[in-house]
Amino acid sequence: MAEGAAFVIRIDEIWLATEPLDMRAGPDTALARVVKVFGAALPYCAYLFANRRGNRMKVLIHDGLGVWLCARRLNQGKFHWAGNWHGDRVELSPEQVRALVQGLPWQRIGPAGAISVL
Template sequence: MLTLGANTRVFVALEPVDMRGSFDALAGHVRRLPADPLDGHVYLFINRRRRLLKALWFDRTGWAIFSKRLERGTFELPLVQPGTRKVAVDPGQLAMILEGIELSARRRRRYHRGGTGR
């Protein structure tokens, strides 16, 4: 179970990331946002197809990575101004992102198998 402190913020990186990377690669992406990966905040990364997500954070004792792959649908990113590299999300938005729920409509995205359109 993951418990975040009251002062811990969650940031979503808005550019897609290669999910083959682990601790060091993701920390490098945080630095390019720019941000400090050792600040204790959580940084979310999503791949280009928006079906894979990794969260990176440092909790004073070491690095941690949470990973999730949606079986259906895609992760939705918050709407922001063009050129924005990261955005902070609140706990409610984080829960919706992790569940694959549309942030604007507050409903689960439709999923169609195999391109049949059904």
Template sequence: MLGDITVAKEIYIAYGYTDMRKSIDGLAAIVQEQFHLDPFSKCLFLFCGKRRNRMKALMWESDGFVLLYKRLENGNFKWPRRETEVRPISWQEFRWLMEGLEIEQKGAIKPALPGAFC
């Protein structure tokens, strides 16, 4: 299905600025060469420009790449700016990002790992 991002196994956010003139080939090259990840995996890769009001998402479907582009009319994305870094984010962090919030919410309850009693 065209652009169904819910099939993505993981979401990766590219910190820092990305040249928004880059298209599918340029963004796939960043994923492969700079971040050492496989652009053909079932992952969603997120990129943001310098003004932080535009975002591109790249994902491989079984027959080709899908490139999604979002431009905000009011406000900007709270995009992390550590240079040349990529990290996986959860679906909850993705929702926060799309709602104009930072992906690292200080007041959020973090998922707990199962532990031993006593």
């Protein structure tokens, strides 16, 4: 791959599962959880899961041909998850995901990055 080349996976929707996932889960287990929680793994969608402690996250992405399973761990602190949300899933905007993966309170970010909750 040429230097500076970008690797982009198309993602149209980003969904966060409110129930924790065992971080030992591999692609098949994570895919089974996506199907259980969301009904199906739709093409061009990303599905986010955290562990019980909230310091690790796994993301399953269906790129239209197969699935990608990515992991992220915070060295300090926790991800601000959807603990007080009603239901088992929440759709996130790209701005909210950027805040979430940095360990910031994404719930405060509204459309176009506007702060909507104090």
